[in-house]
Amino acid sequence: MLDLRLYLLQRISALVMAPLVLGHIAVMIYAAQGGLSAAEILGRTQGSLGWALFYGLFVAAVSVHGAIGLRVIAHETLGWRGRVLSGATWLVFLFLLSLGARAVWAVTVP
Amino acid sequence: MDVSVWRGTAEGAFQTFQVPARDSQTILDVVAWIQQNLDPTLSYRFACRVGMCGSCAMTVNGQPRWTCRTHVKKALKNNKIQIAPLRSLPVIKDLAVDMDPFFDKWVRAEGVFHPSKTRRDKVEALAPQTAARQTADAGIECINCAVCYAACDVVAANPDYLGPAALNRAWTLVNDAKDGGYDKILEAVSDHGGCHNCHSMGNCARFCPNELSPMTSIAGLKRATVKSFFKRKA
Secondary structure, eight states, rough: OHHHHHHHHHHHHHHHHHHHHHHHHHHHHHHHHTOOOOOHHHHHHHOOHHHHHHHHHHHHHHHHHHHHHHHHHHHHHHHOOOOHHHHHHHHHHHHHHHHHHHHHHHHHHO | OEEEEEEEEEEEEEEEEEEEOHHHHBHHHHHHHHHHHOOOOOOOOOOOOSSSOOOEEEETTTTTEEGGGOOOOOOOOHTTEEEETTTTTTTEEEEEEEEEHHHHHHHHHTTSSOOOOOOOOOOOOOOHHHHHHHHTTTTTTTOOOOOOHHHHHHHHHEEEEEEEEHHHHHHHHHTTOOOOOHHHHHHHHTTTTGGGGGOOOOOOHHOTTTTTOOOHHHHHHHHHHHHHHHHHHH
């Protein structure tokens, strides 16, 4: 159910996420400590290619990682297999990607 | 003591027998005593009785064990013993399971020797102290008893998964200088039911009667398959 390709995607997406999670937590603490308002935050992120790439990559990695993780649970716990399993994996991936992409778009596009 | 034994196939029930307790009594002794003294129709499998052949594995009080080397004293709970067939394999009758799926997976994992020389070549000298040989040696004492296979929760949840024993065998061949099937083996264990499905829970290593660690072998296969993937790309 997991071949080498999916295993690699899962491990690489985890590798990508690890520093991004730390960066995300650091940003949250910084924003909350400094008492930044929503408008001040948007003022820094909108039009910023750096933040778009940071959170864009984060969203892509989360979508891949979450979809493969749920695929394993769906197979081992619910017994899904074949096309249903592949379809569900893709659906979760696209769902997470669209939710995340929408947020990244809203925060970074001026 | 009270001994309840599984009777039937996938459908069936436990039947309770009264068995006299003896010194140095093994679980296999208990099963044999029931078959010889109480019910000759009880089916089970054994051969060597000394922990070499891997025939007599059963589920004893919920845990997979080699019954010929498991003392009753060690397994007894409240003066009771429950003996069932191994998990994750089809039951033929009573305590005997069909080992075909287990061995089919050895073949699927390329757990067969791949000759690399002809009879005209010199026999290769193997230095026992090389790292690869020591890695192979760490896994070759497997007796094919399927205790790890029955202990593995991934096998139970995913019938396609090759399982700890077959993958451990593949890993010993990957590290064997005499074997010529390196790429073939790595390809076989990278498929859908392959080594990448292991969750590293370690039930295999916990229950292996020979104290091998198939989990470590599988981790080795994961590393080797990833390395070879990037080498091929480069």
